Amino acid sequence: MPVRGDQLTATFAALADPTRRAILARLAHGEATVGQLAEPFDVTLPAISKHVKVLQKAGLVEQTRQAQWRSCRLRPEPLRDVVTWMTQYREFLGESFDRLDRYLTDLQKGDRP
Template identity: 80%
Template sequence: MSRDDQLNAVFAALADPTRRAMLARLTEGEATVGELAEPFDLTLPTVSKHVKVLARAGLVEQGRQAQWRPCRLRPEPLRDVLTWMEQYREFLAPRSGPR
């Protein structure tokens, strides 16, 4: 997957508030799909679909521990977003006077 395709996948995954909330939960540590589903009024298959979108974007990986498949956050794609955003740092910096 090219860098542009990877960034597109990450931004598409982050566009959904449910997936952003799942990522926020994963900053606290690993979680199963069931644990990720707890705060939402969603079925487990729907939550699994969200996890798959996050995994395709490289933001989440699932391990194997016996019958459990805990999800964990992968920081690399978020670092890539920060690197991409660096080109806008000067534009985003506060300025005095009109633009």
């Protein structure tokens, strides 16, 4: 299944900020209001709302409305697209780590490669 580049770009841009990654980590445990998402941060509620909007635009978060409350919920599909994209590099990374491991083992033994 091919992954659209523009969606990947939006996802990676949203994930580039540590506050947004922390928000996603919180939402992985369940829905939360913007106020609840803001609790662990030393920033204003409007700042957290802006982060949530970036995550929404990237398709990583959706908001639901129940009476006067708006809850945020994680949408995992864009993260699955990232995993799909990264899978194509798994073999390369594995081989690179194997070479590094052999090199470090040789250094520990006193062998010069």
